[in-house]
Amino acid sequence: MSDDSSTVIAQELRREVRDAAPGSRLPSTREIARRFGAGPATVQQAIGRLVAAGLVETRPGVGTFVLDRRVATSAGDVDWQTTSLGPDRTGPTPIGSTLRDVGPGAIALHSGYPSPDLLPLREVRSAVQRAVREGDAWDRPPLLGMADLRAWFAREVAAGSATAAPRPSDVVVTAGGQAALSAVFRALAAPGDPVVMESPTYWGAIAAARQAGLVIVPVARTVGAPRAADLDDALRTSGARIAYVQPTFANPTGAHWLPAERAAILRVAAERGVFLVEDDWARDLAIAEPRPPLAADDPDGHVVYIRSLTKSASLTLRVGAVIARGPVRDRIAGALASSDLYVAPLLQRAALDVVTRPSWQAHIARLRRALRIRRDALAAAVSTHAPSLEVTSMPEGGLNLWTRLPRDLDAPAVAARCLADGVAVSPGDEWFPAAVPGPHLRLNYGWADPARFPEAARIVEKVITAAVD
Numbered sequence: 001m002s003d004d005s006s007t008v009i010a011q012e013l014r015r016e017v018r019d020a021a022p023g024s025r026l027p028s029t030r031e032i033a034r035r036f037g038a039g040p041a042t043v044q045q046a047i048g049r050l051v052a053a054g055l056v057e058t059r060p061g062v063g064t065f066v067l068d069r070r071v072a073t074s075a076g077d078v079d080w081q082t083t084s085l086g087p088d089r090t091g092p093t094p095i096g097s098t099l100r101d102v103g104p105g106a107i108a109l110h111s112g113y114p115s116p117d118l119l120p121l122r123e124v125r126s127a128v129q130r131a132v133r134e135g136d137a138w139d140r141p142p143l144l145g146m147a148d149l150r151a152w153f154a155r156e157v158a159a160g161s162a163t164a165a166p167r168p169s170d171v172v173v174t175a176g177g178q179a180a181l182s183a184v185f186r187a188l189a190a191p192g193d194p195v196v197m198e199s200p201t202y203w204g205a206i207a208a209a210r211q212a213g214l215v216i217v218p219v220a221r222t223v224g225a226p227r228a229a230d231l232d233d234a235l236r237t238s239g240a241r242i243a244y245v246q247p248t249f250a251n252p253t254g255a256h257w258l259p260a261e262r263a264a265i266l267r268v269a270a271e272r273g274v275f276l277v278e279d280d281w282a283r284d285l286a287i288a289e290p291r292p293p294l295a296a297d298d299p300d301g302h303v304v305y306i307r308s309l310t311k312s313a314s315l316t317l318r319v320g321a322v323i324a325r326g327p328v329r330d331r332i333a334g335a336l337a338s339s340d341l342y343v344a345p346l347l348q349r350a351a352l353d354v355v356t357r358p359s360w361q362a363h364i365a366r367l368r369r370a371l372r373i374r375r376d377a378l379a380a381a382v383s384t385h386a387p388s389l390e391v392t393s394m395p396e397g398g399l400n401l402w403t404r405l406p407r408d409l410d411a412p413a414v415a416a417r418c419l420a421d422g423v424a425v426s427p428g429d430e431w432f433p434a435a436v437p438g439p440h441l442r443l444n445y446g447w448a449d450p451a452r453f454p455e456a457a458r459i460v461e462k463v464i465t466a467a468v469d
């Protein structure tokens with residue numbers, strides 16, 4: 001019998017339980033199964049629902065008993081939502097494992113953020129305290145964001161631009177990169193429309209596109225950029241008007257586009273008349289000097305640029321920006337306003353304070369040095385203690401080592417075993433928007449204590465060895 005049968009049985013039993021006296025005993029599983037022509041597993045499932053709703057309790061070896069309704073009714077009955085909600089559009093894992101809370105003893109190589117001790121906590125605290133005293137932190141801010149913060153984001157891109165510096169008026173302030181992504185997808189495509197994405201790519205972009213009802217068209221990317229011809233082909237055959245890309249230290253691979261690849265892909269965007277959504281998430285997490293954003297080479301508004309301060313200033317300051325030239329800016333601003341109205345002015349004021357002090361540049365330089373040391377430490381630990389993991393390429397920015405597992409292993413199963421043994425890692429499957437070409441693990445070097453990297457690598461190796469045998 002199916003899930004539906006257990007729903008029907010649960011509904012019927014629920015009616016009987018409502019009329020029964022507290023403490024009375026339900027018929028046995030066998031009796032109920034006979035009555036409904038169902039299997040015992042289906043009946044157990046139905047009883048499980050009543051237990052979850054607080055209507056009955058099961059006493060092992062004794063039976064199932066009706067609970068006092070005065071207590072039970074407070075639990076409510078939400079079973080109806082199963083039918084009403086219908087199919088799950090977002091797929092089975094809409095939230096990536098990078099946000100999972102793991103126990104305090106676990107070595108967290110799964111995180112999406114740098115460790116708080118790499119961030120300028122003291123400066124952020126002082127900035128928030130100063131912002132609290134500012135008058136404009138308590139007024140409704142302009143919908144598109146505070147003028148001086150918009151100007152700062154525009155200057156950051158303009159610094160790398162010979163020909164195509166964006167203007168402050170091209171900038172819309174957002175509540176971090178994720179809100180920006182979600183708004184851009186909603187603004188530039190309608191449910192059912194295709195969006196091209198590099199594969200692998202950021203799970204949060206996959207989730208945001210799926211939430212917007214978009215169909216993801218993957219283009220393979222390993223080292224460097226996807227081939228311009230492949231991107232062109234994917235755009236042509238799917239009819240997509242947008243491609244989501246990470247030219248600079250992509251999450252999860254750490255790869256970046258070379259100058260010739262950038263030029264070729266910008267040409268494809270111009271010829272096809274499409275938008276490239278450039279997620280510049282790792283600019284402040286660069287180990288090697290990053291190339292200027294694509295947006296700095298794009299006078300004609302093909303690039304919709306996203307930047308965020310959550311990973312380099314503070315997890316608490318969820319402030320980012322979209323830079324978009326032309327009428328597209330208003331579309332995106334409309335999508336943002338429909339979900340967020342505006343970003344908390346207190347956070348905007350504090351973020352601007354942090355990034356415009358001289359200490360900011362010193363912080364970024366320190367952060368980059370620390371990430372280099374951590375990356376090298378994790379790569380060395382993997383090479384020495386986890387030789388079964390192949391590091392696909394040494395990242396020159398970002399927070400992660402992207403590694404290949406021996407063929408035929410099941411990455412989610414390996415990740416689950418590692419977690420049980422005290423190491424949290426992110427299984428590669430979450431980072432592929434469609435076909436998964438092989439098992440991978442993403443290892444974050446920015447969060448855990450580097451002194452524990454060798455121990456973590458040894459545990460991962462032990463899990464792999466056991467899985468291969």
Ligand SMILES: Cc1ncc(COP(=O)(O)O)c(C=O)c1O
Nearest residue numbers: 112176177178202251281308310
């Ligand atoms: C590639 C990429 N883009 C965007 C985001 C969203 O960042 P936030 O919303 O924290 O600014 C993340 C976060 O992990 C990311 O890895």
